[in-house]
Amino acid sequence: MQLPTLYRSALVTGASRGIGAAICRTLAGLGMQVHAVARSADSLRALCEETGAIAHCADVTDLDSMERLLNTLDVDVLVNNAGQVAALGPLHDLDAAAIDSMIDVNLRAPLHLMRLVLPGMIRRGRGHIVNIGSTSGTFVFPGTAPYAAAKAGMTAANRVLRHDLAGRNIRVTEISPGRVRTDIYRDALDGEAGKLADMYDKFRTVHPQDIAAAVAAALTMPEQVDISFMEVVPTDQAPGGHAYAPAKS
Numbered sequence: 550m551q552l553p554t555l556y557r558s559a560l561v562t563g564a565s566r567g568i569g570a571a572i573c574r575t576l577a578g579l580g581m582q583v584h585a586v587a588r589s590a591d592s593l594r595a596l597c598e599e600t601g602a603i604a605h606c607a608d609v610t611d612l613d614s615m616e617r618l619l620n621t622l623d624v625d626v627l628v629n630n631a632g633q634v635a636a637l638g639p640l641h642d643l644d645a646a647a648i649d650s651m652i653d654v655n656l657r658a659p660l661h662l663m664r665l666v667l668p669g670m671i672r673r674g675r676g677h678i679v680n681i682g683s684t685s686g687t688f689v690f691p692g693t694a695p696y697a698a699a700k701a702g703m704t705a706a707n708r709v710l711r712h713d714l715a716g717r718n719i720r721v722t723e724i725s726p727g728r729v730r731t732d733i734y735r736d737a738l739d740g741e742a743g744k745l746a747d748m749y750d751k752f753r754t755v756h757p758q759d760i761a762a763a764v765a766a767a768l769t770m771p772e773q774v775d776i777s778f779m780e781v782v783p784t785d786q787a788p789g790g791h792a793y794a795p796a797k798s
């Protein structure tokens with residue numbers, strides 16, 4: 550696969566594991582200079598030793614440190630991948646801090662990162678923003694209200710950006726995965742092995758490298774093509790449906 554020569558550098562958030570680490574490996578393999586952002590210093594260092602990416606140990610919700618970092622870089626490709634499911638359950642049972650954290654990581658941070666990289670992309674006349682969404686933003690998965698709201702908010706923002714950036718040679722792609730085997734539910738399920746096995750062992754899931762391949766496909770399209778939305782779900786997953794509570798007698 551050939552990369553368009555206009556993209557030389559990428560910044561990938563949530564790079565320490567899971568989908569973000571796979572995206573870093575794939576983009577480094579395509580010859581890009583990758584800037585890898587996450588909070589876990591050891592995992593990030595190991596990934597960067599393996600791939601040649603540059604590690605930036607940072608919290609994406611810390612806007613001052615993100616701004617300081619992005620002021621020093623020319624980023625052709627921003628991959629907003631960092632994500633978090635801090636808790637699962639009906640909204641009225643969730644901890645207020647967990648709700649705020651999911652909005653901060655999944656919605657507020659990616660919006661600000663786009664705000665920070667876009668002026669440089671506009672000045673240079675090229676750029677590509679890839680936002681990793683979720684089928685939770687489109688379909689109903691019980692117990693995910695803040696996470697789903699954040700992901701749906703990003704879908705709305707992506708569509709608006711396509712208008713705001715029309716004619717600037719900047720592409721915006723949302724990749725919306727279904728179930729991918731990663732650690733994203735580990736904290737919310739409190740490490741309960743049985744529940745995690747239920748999520749992953751009963752059918753074939755998508756792998757992180759499959760999402761990375763979808764990112765690469767969008768980046769390597771000819772310049773006149775923007776894959777604006779891509780849903781990447783397991784062959785064995787069909788999202789959607791209805792729930793009917795029994796009538797009270």
Ligand SMILES: NC(=O)c1ccc[n+]([C@@H]2O[C@H](COP(=O)([O-])OP(=O)(O)OC[C@H]3O[C@@H](n4cnc5c(N)ncnc54)[C@H](OP(=O)(O)O)[C@@H]3O)[C@@H](O)[C@H]2O)c1
Nearest residue numbers: 563565566567568588589608609631632683729731732733
């Ligand atoms: N796995 C799925 O089934 C699935 C489905 C649909 C969408 N997605 C989306 O895919 C993306 C990647 O998730 P994943 O499944 O790979 O999850 P994961 O294995 O839990 O990885 C999440 C990544 O985000 C980073 N991160 C979280 N909070 C951060 C913060 N405040 N600052 C910087 N980095 C932060 C984590 O690094 P540190 O902890 O080191 O900071 C980690 O590298 C997310 O946007 C998620 O919503 C996943």
